[in-house]
Amino acid sequence: MKIYGDRNSGNCLKVKWVCDYLALPYTWIDIDIMKGESRTADFLALNPWGQVPMVVLDDGRALAQSGAIIRYLARDSDLIPRDAFAAGKMDEWLFWEQYSHEPYVAVCRYQLVYLGKDVSELDPDKVRRGYLALDRMERRLRGAQFHVEGFSLADVALLAYTRLAHQGGFDLGRYPAVRRWISDAEKCLDLPPAS
Known part of the structure; x- marks a missing residue:
């Protein structure tokens, strides 16, 4: 899995922290939003919102929005209450x-x-x-x-x-x-x- 993000962004850190907590392997790809790196044609092809964080799963599917990403990554873990x-x-x-x-x-x-x-x-x-x-x-x-x-x-x-x-x-x-x-x-x- 690849995480596209900015290490100064809390929304991006949420994804990193969930991966680290659950010991999920990932490669971090730094995206400098101030340099427009989330607005390139390649990035927008994966994420039309042009925002970080974004993850690209091993099968090539992309998922954006920090809440959706962490909810997906933490499924069936102790980070989501069973009740x-x-x-x-x-x-x-x-x-x-x-x-x-x-x-x-x-x-x-x-x-x-x-x-x-x-x-x-x-x-x-x-x-x-x-x-x-x-x-x-x-x-x-x-x-x-x-x-x-x-x-x-x-x-x-x-x-x-x-x-x-x-x-x-x-x-x-x-x-x-x-x-x-x-x-x-x-x-x-x-x-x-x-x-």
């Missing part, structure tokens, strides 16, 4: 991450890290909504070690950008439960603490 309702709650968090967390926390990080903007240039509404997402996680994690029963894909997906939220200008100092969860999730994935 149908718990699996549904995991999916609930996966969808929430893409629609209510990533568009704010990750986008602010993108603007600071990739585009070199100053914190003062961030859209105040994106910052406000990023904090609302972190507030929601804090409330959930005050009473639970992980987002659903046991470590799951929900935690992998949410960890990717939450552990780097400070790079998007967010102050994690006010979120003790989130910080504890970050540490626990990093240990599950055998990751060094985020810098």
Whole structure:
């Protein structure tokens, strides 16, 4: 399997982490989105969205979108709860991450890290909504070690950008439960603490 991705992208790291956790063999192919490498004719032939991550399976089939990829890779593993309702709650968090967390926390990080903007240039509404997402996680994690029963894909997906939220200008100092969860999730994935 080949993973086409950017090692600075949380969405791409989700795929890498799932492969590493499950000991799935892969070849990583660096794609520099800032140089337009995801917009070449060859790339677009495999992935018409022109986005990373993308995996190309050994049989040549391509799959894009981080949530779809990690859901596919983790099928029949302990990263997806066996109980149908718990699996549904995991999916609930996966969808929430893409629609209510990533568009704010990750986008602010993108603007600071990739585009070199100053914190003062961030859209105040994106910052406000990023904090609302972190507030929601804090409330959930005050009473639970992980987002659903046991470590799951929900935690992998949410960890990717939450552990780097400070790079998007967010102050994690006010979120003790989130910080504890970050540490626990990093240990599950055998990751060094985020810098």
